[in-house]
Amino acid sequence: MEVARSYAKGNSLKVVTKPNGGKWDALNAGIKAAKGEIIVCIDADTLLDQNAIQHLIKHFKDPKIGAAAGNVKVGNRRGILTKLQALEYVVGINLHRRSEAHLQNVTVVPGPIGAFRASVLKEIGLFEGDTFAEDADITFRILKAGYKTVFEAQAFGYTEAPKSMTSLAKQRYRWYRGTLQVLSKHRNMTFNKKYGRTGTFIMPWTIFNGIIYPWFMFFTLMWLLVFCFNPISPYTIYQPRIGGPPEWAPGQSSSNRGHGPPNGTTQIGIAIDFFQAIPYIYVFWFLAFLILEIAVAAYALSMDIKEKRNLLLYTILHRLSYLYVVDIIRMLSQLEEMFHYPMKWEKMEHHGTVTIQKTM
Secondary structure, three states: OHHHHHHOOOOOOOOOOOOOOOHHHHHHHHHHHOOOOEEEEEOOOOEEOOOHHHHHHHHHHOOOEEEEEEEEEEOOOOOHHHHHHHHHHHHHHHHHHHHHHOOOEOOOOOOOEEEEEHHHHHHHOOOOOOOOOHHHHHHHHHHHOOOEEEEEEEEEEEEOOOOOHHHHHHHHHHHHHHHHHHHHHOHHHOOOHHHHHHHHHHHHHHHHHHHHHHHHHHHHHHHHHHHHHOOOOOOOOEEEEEOOHHHOOOOOOHHHOOOOOOOOOOOEEEEEOHHHHOOHHHHHHHHHHHHHHHHHHHHHHHHOOOOOHHHHHHHHHHHHHHHHHHHHHHHHHHHHHHOOOOOOOOOOOOOOOOOOOOOO
16 A cells, blocks of 8 residues: 555545455445546456556447456466466457457456446446456446447456466356356346347356356266266276186177186276277267367467467367366356355455566
């Protein structure tokens, strides 16, 4: 705070302090103290590109624009986990916002960097503290009031991503439970023509993508694992066997498996024949979707003028491990929200290691 006050000399900067009442309350205090029509909100661990604010405010020439989302990027890429998150921000989060921006219905103006029209915020009643995702809640309320929300790809904000799985789980747990709370709060918008494209398309898609899709991916993976490792499955990649090795030449049919050797001796082992066990159609579709995933990642990276192309090397690891972990966290958060498990705001670890990326 002393550092902030050291810059608050003259009339160009004003420092506002208040007792801790949550992030949403602090944002409201700042909005009430501000005198301008455009309010830019950022997180404490975010560094802004030097031209970020200029790119954001240009959208407010249209009086129907209520808010503009910035382009959030990971600024502390020191290990595999943070690089996987950096890829997720580009491919999973920002590419999704780009698609929403075509309809001018961005569903989350993110906490790290976002701009709002002050008169709209005051019209809808400022931020509220009844969810753990105040950024998503305020965005839905802006859309509900009939205003548009957009995405500005050149307004870069660099945030500090979790460096450990424990911190990541805490962050995503808060994100996902908060999102569920927001969807529940605004559920009357779903398939409601009164709210235009937000009600008829954006809201149902958000519910599918945030609630249904993680379960679909999880059970698809479980089905494949059971399909491949169930001993009674004709496509299992292993089989318990009784008998000697000569009987288990590659390509032997499953109908002959389990027969003992002619001399009556018994040997127990496991026969593994992956490529002959799995039907070629599954291998084909698996590779096809993986190639599609890589193509989408390459497209997303090519659209971003300040993103490192070498993130593409992490695409396979991102798809086959990281996203399943995130989906499991999402599913657990759904179960806890369903059973009203008590929740508190987890304090994140901050190390001050964020740096601004150079243009690539």
